[in-house]
Amino acid sequence: MVIRKSTGAAVAACLLVSTAPARAAADLATCNTDGFQAVLSPAASAYDARAAWLDRRSLAWPGAAPDAIYRLYHSATSAIVARSGAPVRGADGGLALKPTPAAIPAAFAWLGKGPVLALNPQDEARMAALHKGQLVLVREDAQGNVLASTEVQSAGALDDLYAGAERVPDLGATPARRSTTFKLWAPTAGNVAVCTYDSGSGRARAVTPLRFDSATGVWSATLPANLDGKYYRYAVDVYANGSGIVRNLVTDPYAVSLTTDSRRAYIADLAAPRLKPAGWDHSRAPAKVLAQTDMSIYELHVRDFSVNDASVTAANRGKYTAFTERDSNGMRHLAALARAGLTDVHLLPVYDIGSVPEAHCDVPDAARLRGLPPDSDVQQQLVGLTRQTDCYNWGYDPYHYSAPEGSYSTDPADGARRIVELRQMVMALHGIGLRVGMDVVYNHTFLGGQAGKSVLDRIVPGYYHRLDATGAIERSTCCDNTATEHRMMGKLMTDSVELWTKHYRIDSFRFDLMGHQPRATMEALQRRVDAAAGRHVNLIGEGWNFGEVANGARFVQASQLALNGSGIGTFSDRGRDAVRGGGAGDAGRDMVARQGYVNGLSYDPNGSAAATRDDLLKAADLVRVGLAGSVRTYPLTTRDGTVRKLEELDYAGQPAGYASAPGETVNYVENHDNQTLYDLNALRLPLATATADRARVQMLAAAINAFSQGVAYFHAGFDILRSKSLDRNSFDSGDWFNRLDWTYRDNYFGTGLPPAADNGKDYALLRPLLANPALKPAPADIAFARDTFRDLLAIRAGSTLFRLRTADEIAERLRFYNTGPDQVATVIVGRLDGSGYAGAGYRSVLYLINVDKVAQKIAVPAEAGRSYRLHPVQDRAEAGDQRVREARYDKASGTFTVPARTAVVFVEGMSER
Incomplete structure (x- = not known):
């Protein structure tokens, strides 16, 4: 037997014990060896699994x-x-x-x-x-x-x-009054035993063999004691290609909590009073979302939220518990957004992740970082020195899907603490009027195979991951792709989402790379979690179509074009690319040249490329596609004067309209991926653009998103001009490049060249921008954006006309003016008819979005004679954008005057209902 200690991705042989075919059952010596793998019978030869x-x-x-x-x-x-x-x-x-x-x-x-x-x-x-x-x-x-x-x-x-295994309801460790039952699906294992421990670091108390059920492939044992609050691991004897028969000491895919660095799984009854914060049983989410289109989402990273907030107690910074400090600057900010109309905070992954040390992590010298020039490459060098050992990662590296991440807990060694504190965070957000969503990543794992931080493959080798025709794990997602088309991987995902819904009261979920999962599995998941919650749980995700599953190569995907009619929302790149320009993968000069609708395409060229009026007209039509919810059937008068359904318009070889209902569309212009919009605009707007105008451009994008039918999605800090110092991929860039300033004094533009791994090839382009003080906004610019954004949220929240439920309602109630070949291409005009519509608030709402540098007059004869007035939110003295009050409506001619770089909303009367 060869004993192996696995550290990270490597597994190194260190002691030869025996190679005899006969093997003894796992014993206490096995249980007490950390990072343990024993080779019971080495492989005589390795083969491709073709x-x-x-x-x-x-x-x-x-x-x-x-x-x-x-x-x-x-x-x-x-x-x-x-x-x-x-x-x-x-x-x-x-x-x-x-x-x-x-x-x-x-x-x-x-x-x-x-x-x-x-x-x-x-x-x-x-x-x-x-x-x-x-x-x-x-x-x-x-x-x-x-x-x-x-x-x-x-x-x-x-x-x-083993199809019957799908119906096993209680995989994992289940404590009862006088017993504890362990169940593990491991149909190819020769032996399985459970090692139990009194603590997260002490020696094993017992090792117990499990019994195999040949009908389900499940191994189980019931111990005659309630082990609630104890810890466990499994010893699994299994054949692994290339290794032979191995004994893996491994945690549980169904672990509900863990000890430090995920070394042992924690036994817990999640309904036990000891795991409930005070008031948990009576706490409920605010009833803000009656339909999916009511959702306005703020995407937020737990550590980003508070690690830079001096108003938070030092021990709570970067932790779940920071959200319990209601008087902190960050919580005041979120509460203000909730009052304005924000409905949901979506947290970047809070399940257990594999890349962050949970107990001891390194932090660069902030004083030295602050003293460096704005275009220096030393900041990223210093951040890089601790990249592998710091506290930071976005968390798209799942280790245990159903256990809270320990680095966000004040005591990761205590399996109970992270459960309680995550619930405290949820309660705190619910308490200020915000629902809570989770970003979940079931499309890949941190590691696979026999690596030390692999779980699934060390229990059922070759099953949970998607393999190519040669038997290698597919990695199109970035990492080791999972195969949710396989029954038990699909079950693991569904059971996990049900757990988060039921036991943590998560209100909505964002699925990372959802297009790598089957539509049928997602629809079954929807039914399960709705039943468990006793309410509808909102599901949205990335419906990108790529990789080994592209175009339905293995199953009908949960992707943009394949999900329509499901009610599940997907992120729309149609409006995103039209608004900000370019695409998600832009690099080099394309980051400058590919201007968008709000940042100068054709009408304010930056000297890098010659865009035509027709380019601007195409972008304007795509902006209207987004405003109409990207629904397939909406009829739009296009730039050539013809009326076509949105599904007949082209977007990169695909139909621009792809959804059956607006709730299936998630509108956004910025999220955690790629550069922030402020940074993109530093690249795309002409250099001479004043920072006040840069703030206005950002709010034009916000207005388009807020007025678009469907789900409105915003990245945390978008409303305060967040910059990541031009970093295009800050997933592992540490606190320095991911900071937020809830005091509104700094947006952190010009805080050093971003990490070289993803940005170094463009340093010659980035360096002069970061060194230019004229590109850094003043506190007044940040305050303008903050207040204007809240006004836009309030306008959206104040009328259901911005949140229509069906494609038919959009076709009936939304009309665009100033379309066709003779339009003023820099102005979007949309009218929403509120007659007889519940919650409309007004008989009609008319919005105008002028992205031009100059004021524009738009004649709309069809609207002459109406009694339009400026929206009350924009007409008050403390409105975020004071320029909107310069807007005019001439009743006799139906002509609207819209100030430069301004989004204006006019309303008429009150709704009849």
Whole structure:
């Protein structure tokens, strides 16, 4: 047996004990070895897993092959050696397979063309047991010599053999009054035991073998004691390709909490009074969202929120508990947004993440950082010195999906503390009138395979991750892609979301790279969590279509074009790109040249590219697409004067309108990814643009987002001109490049060149911008943006006309003026009819968005004779944008005068209902 200690991604052999096939059950010595992996029977040879099981009885050979003899060899000790030109050695036996006329099913088309092979009926009953060892598929000649060999991907067989596991309701550790039950799905394991501990760091109290249920693939044991508040790990004996039969000491995929750095799982009854903050049972979310379109979301990172806030107690900075300090600058800011009309805070991942040390992390010398020039590269060098050991990461590196992250807790060693404190955070946000959403990342894990911080693959190797045709884990998402199309990975995701909904009262979820998941799984998840919550739980996500699953290659995806009609929202890049210009992947001169609708396209060129009036007209039409919720059926008078449905308009080769209902569209111009809008505008606006105008441009983008039908989504700090010093990817850039200033004195533009890994190639472009003091806003500019943003939220919240429920309502009630070839291309005019509409507030609402540097007059004869007045929010003395009161409406002619770079809302009368 080879003992291995796994540290990080590496697993290094350090002690040879035995290689005998017989293996003893796990014992206390096993339980007390941190980072433990034992090789019980080393692999004689490693193989590519090119073949794949289609179900329990048939498998696909990789690629075309001539007639031959096919045999499936098995070994309980991973001793198979299959070398070309020689007979197979080391197998316990072999099963004959016969080619069938069947074609590879569409769900497995990614394997390529090849023969489908079937087991003999008499061998089918043996397969569940044989999956616990090594299986090698061989093509042989008549003399039994190997022509080709491969291991076999197991997911298709396991999903068929153990379909009943989907209905097991209580995987994980479940404490009861006088007992504790442990259940782990590990159908290919030879043995499983549970190690239990009194604390997160002490020695094991016991090791208990689990029993195997052949119907479900679940191992279980019930101990005659309530172990609530104790800790545990599993010892799992399993075959892993390339390693052999290994014994992994591993945490639980269903862990509800952990000790420091996720070394042990925590046993907890999440309904126990000891885990409930005072008032938890009576605390409820504000009833602000009656339909998905009512959502106005502020995307916020837990650490960003308070780590730079001196008004927060030092011990709580960067922690869940910072949200409990209601009088802090940050909480006052959120409360003001809630009063203005914000409905939700969406937290970047708060499940357990793999990249941040939970107990001891390093912080760069802030005093030295502050003393450096604005265009220096030393800041990013100093941040880089602690990148692997600092407290910072966005958290898109999931380790345990259903346990709170410990680095945000005041005591990560205590499995209870992080549960209680996360609930305190939720209560605090609910208490100021905000619902709470979670950013969840079920599309990949931090690590896979037999790495030390891998969980799923160390329990059921090769099952939970999506493999390519060669057996390698797909990594199109960035990391080790999970396969939510497999029954038990889909179940893990659904069970996890249900837990967060039920036990933490999470109100909504944002799914990272949701297009990598099946639509059917997401719809089933929606039904489950709604039932568990007793209410509708709002689901939104990134519906991008790319990677190995693109265009339905493996299943019908939860992607933009495939989700319409589901009610699940996806982020829209249509309005985003039109408003700010370019695309998400812009680099080099494109970051400057690709101006957008609000930052100068054609009408305020920055000298880097020659944009035409037609480019501006195209952008204006796409802005209207976003304002109409990107619904497929809305009829728009386009730039050439023709009326077309939005689905007939082109956006990068796709229909611009893609949703069946506005709630399926999430409108945004900035989120955690890529540069902030202020930084993009530092690149795209002409250099001579005053900072006051830069603030106005930012609020024009905010107005478009606020007035758009669908869900409104904003990045934290967008309203105070947040800068990340031009960083295009701040996921691991530390506190320095991710700071927020709730005192409104600084937006942190010009605080050093951003980290070289993602930005270094553009330093020559970035350096002079950061060094230019004229690009840094004054506190007055930040205050203007802050107050104007709140006014826009209030306007949106004050009328359901900005939050219409259906595509038919949008077609009936939204009309655009100033369209077609003769339009004033820098002005958007939209009218919303409130007649007879519940919550409209007014008979009609008319908004005008002038992105130009000069005032514009727009004649709308159809609106002549109406009694329009400036919206009350904009007409009060303390309005954020004082310039709006210069706007005029001439009743006789229906002409509106709109000041430069201003969004104006006029209203007429009161609604009839």
